[in-house]
Amino acid sequence: MNVMNGGMQREPATGPLVAFEQVYKIYGHGESEVRALDGIDLQINAGEFVAVMGPSGSGKSTSMNILGCLDKPTAGRYLFKGTDVTSLNSEQLAMLRRHYLGFVFQGFNLLARTTALENLEIPLIYQRIEKAKRRAMAREALRVVGLEARENHTPAELSGGQQQRVAIARAIVTNPSLLLADEPTGNLDSARSHEIMQLLTTLNRERGLTVVLVTHEDDIAAYAQRRIDFRDGKIVRETRASRAGAA
Amino acid sequence: MFANTLIMAVREIRRNVLRSGLTVLGIIIGVAAVIIIVTLGAGTTQQVGSEISKMGSNMLTLMPGGDMRMGGAAMQAPLFGMGDVEALQRELVGVAAIAPYTQRSAQVVIGNENRRATVVGTTSDISVVRNWKVTEGRLFTLSEERAGKTVCIIGATIRKEMLEGQEPLGATVRVGKISCEIIGVLEAKGQVMFGGDQDLLVVLPLRTYQRRLGGSDKTAQIFMSGDTQDSLADLKAQVIQIMRQRRRIAEDERSDFNVMDMTEVSNVMQSTIGVMTTFLSAIAAVSLLVGGIGIMNIMLVSVTERTREIGIRLAIGATGREVMLQFLVEAALLSAFGGLVGITLGLGGAAGIAPAINVPFVFKPLTLVQAFAFSAAVGVVFGFMPARRAARLNPIEALRHE
Structure with a gap:
């Protein structure tokens, strides 16, 4: 944790993994002021599987960006493992993303003309992990998503579902504390979507990976233990699935 | 950190061979031109030296007129x-x-x-x-x-x-x-x-x-x-x-007369050739500059084209500095590579042209080192602006970029 310049405390035994305390994100001034997030309070514990829902413009993407340390709130505090992230500079935020966060996007966002294995190596290269270990970790992550046979395929040689699996493998190859998935099934047909959701569920159940998922679709959100609905920058409803355990 | 950046840079260059090739073309031409001119210039200088020594090196010439450079006066002098x-x-x-x-x-x-x-x-x-x-x-x-x-x-x-x-x-x-x-x-x-x-x-x-x-x-x-x-x-x-x-x-x-020894003649000739070589090298250097601007152009376009890639890298945990360094290293590698190819072509060209114009082929290692260092520097200088632009991209917008 020394990457945080000592600012990061040890992971508390209790307490949420991430927490929003009265988080505001405001664009523009005066008349044209837009409150993308309007005083959000939110806590997500380690091991949870959370679905974030809401129409476009409701603030769900903005909150995902802040959760992912890609954006900073205008006001309020964002605590990551108990540390206030709002005061960190962009370099420190990059370190947080590098070591604790994994991203899965709707558009897969793999590097073109780069093999699956090489795509997985990129985050490990940034972590300065040496080649042999890097290769082994990348292969292991590909095995987890069931694509060990495709390591030398480039994205163009993979189906959409396979590309998204590679993207998930890339997100988990660093063993992140939090996986952020922004409409991961948005570009996939329903059979492929459910495969991806099963994969995320497995990762959540078996590895204890905390997953926050943005989606439009109810049947996709149904995989999560907890569902948060956004509207006009506010959380309007929170529901917990009955099958959710001790979240 | 540098080794990792190097890996990334090399992979990116290999990933797009055509773009990389076109990027370095200007540098190749510029460096080759400089090498050819400098090499032939050195050959010419050497030939003048040897021709003058053929004329007799410990020779004095007594000729009419005062200062050699006074021109017209020589005609009237007895x-x-x-x-x-x-x-x-x-x-x-x-x-x-x-x-x-x-x-x-x-x-x-x-x-x-x-x-x-x-x-x-x-x-x-x-x-x-x-x-x-x-x-x-x-x-x-x-x-x-x-x-x-x-x-x-x-x-x-x-x-x-x-x-x-x-x-x-x-x-x-x-x-x-x-x-x-x-x-x-x-x-x-x-x-x-x-x-x-x-x-x-x-x-x-x-x-x-x-x-x-x-x-x-x-x-x-x-x-x-x-x-x-x-x-x-x-x-x-x-x-x-x-x-x-x-x-x-x-x-x-x-x-009203002038005594000249051959070393003076040789000095005059060699300084004349030196001036000409410098002049031609300056023209060639302009083409090297144009090559550098070409690199900047393509790197700038490449930053736009690769906006999404930059977004992905930032999301994955690259810092702005690492992205910047990667683009800089890419530019430097490309132009250094262009420099090497240019040196090879230039030496080949000079070796081919020298016999055709009756000049010895003179190999000057220092020129090669300079040309190589200069071309790499061109990459760094002209790669800087695109690299900084890449590093300053907002990751959210970069990821959204189509």
Whole structure:
């Protein structure tokens, strides 16, 4: 944790993994002021599987960006493992993303003309992990998503579902504390979507990976233990699935 | 951190070979041009040096006129008489040979062949002073020189082109209005640098030339060679002193003659070639600059084209500095690679052109190092702006970029 310049405390035994305390994100001034997030309070514990829902413009993407340390709130505090992230500079935020966060996007966002294995190596290269270990970790992550046979395929040689699996493998190859998935099934047909959701569920159940998922679709959100609905920058409803355990 | 950046950069370059190739094209051309020009320039300089040493390295030339660079003054300054030659022969200490020399252009006819050639009047001492050697026949005898006999020695070009397949010795040459018998053929000296054939000449005994062709008993130049190279400066001082005395030039007056040694000539020639090489190199450097701007262009376009890639890298945990470094390293690698290819092409080109223009191929390692360093620097300088732009991208917007 020394990457945080000592600012990061040890992971508390209790307490949420991430927490929003009265988080505001405001664009523009005066008349044209837009409150993308309007005083959000939110806590997500380690091991949870959370679905974030809401129409476009409701603030769900903005909150995902802040959760992912890609954006900073205008006001309020964002605590990551108990540390206030709002005061960190962009370099420190990059370190947080590098070591604790994994991203899965709707558009897969793999590097073109780069093999699956090489795509997985990129985050490990940034972590300065040496080649042999890097290769082994990348292969292991590909095995987890069931694509060990495709390591030398480039994205163009993979189906959409396979590309998204590679993207998930890339997100988990660093063993992140939090996986952020922004409409991961948005570009996939329903059979492929459910495969991806099963994969995320497995990762959540078996590895204890905390997953926050943005989606439009109810049947996709149904995989999560907890569902948060956004509207006009506010959380309007929170529901917990009955099958959710001790979240 | 640098090793990792290097991996990323190399992968990105390999990922898009065509783009990379086009990026480096400008650098390749620029570096190749610089190498060719500098190499040929060095070759030319060396050739001038060796040609001048062929002319006789410890030679002094006494010629009319004051300062060489005064131009017009030389025309009015008095030529030298035979009395001057005799005085120098009598008074100079440490002189190996003295050869009066005068020349003009004249029509030379042998049989049906007719050419305009240089006609020289001199004495056989010229063979000592200027390293002239006869390959066939002989030099003038003292009696031929004194009597002003109509004999001559011809240059290799005349031998080859006007007397093809004939026995030269004993043949008759008409030079202007006189006919003379060929008694010797000079060794070929080769093309001179700035046009003109050094071997297209007919040499007459000085007296013959003065009486039958020149119409005066003056001589335009006097060549002298010292016993040793070291004594040349001393010899030069003696010549100046003797000539000033003979011409009664007052202490505060400028000499109306000029004594030049070959090192001076060589210096003038080499500095001229140096200036030309610098000038041409500057033009070539402009093309290198254009190549650098080409790199900047393509890197800038590439930043836009690769916006999403940059977004992905930032999301995955790259810092802005790492992205910037990656783009910088890519630019530097590309231009350094372009520099290497350019150096290879340039050396190849120079090796090909040098024999075609009769210049030796001179390999200068320092130039290569400089060209390589410069091309890599071009990459860093021109890669900086695109790299900074890439590093400043907002990851959210970059990820959204289509």
